[in-house]
Amino acid sequence: MQVVGTQVIPSHGGKSGFTVEFVSDxxxxxxxxxxxxxxxxxxxxxDKAKALMGEFASAEAQEGGEMRVRESARVSKAEQELEAQLDRGLEDTFPASDPVSVTSPSIAGDGVKH
Structure with missing residues (x-):
């Protein structure tokens, strides 16, 4: 496998951290x-993402090749975790989560039918 591209994505302008994506051939x-x-x-x-992946790989080798894996809430169907994730998502998108006000268009007419 060969890495053919990388992308650095800032979280909240880099204040909350970064996500680095490595794309293979x-x-x-x-x-x-x-x-x-x-x-x-x-x-x-x-560089820090590469070092972190190396640490994970060496930790796996030291523990006999098995790492503990925690299933996502969608897979494990942990209802409390799903609710917590939903709450965090709604908080992150708060201004956009306000209900949209709906108005009905009105068409003026004379009320007389021919």
Whole structure:
């Protein structure tokens, strides 16, 4: 496998961190999401993401090849986690989550039918 592209995506302008996506020649995409830190910026995000992937790979090898995996709430159907994720999503999109006001167009007419 060969990496043919990378993309650095800032979260909240980089204040909340960055997501680095590595794209392989086969079309697979690996994303590394990193929380914001004082020394993390757009220029060094790729190098830090590579180092983080290396740490994960070496941790897996040290633990006998198995890592603990936590299923997402959608897979495990953990209702409380789904509710918490929904609440966080609604908070993140608060201004856009206000209900839209609906108005009905009115057509003026003389009321007389011929």
């Amino acid at each position: 086969g079309g697979e995409v690996v994303s590394v999401q990193m929380k914001g830190a004082d020394d993390l910026n757009r220029q060094n995000a790729i």
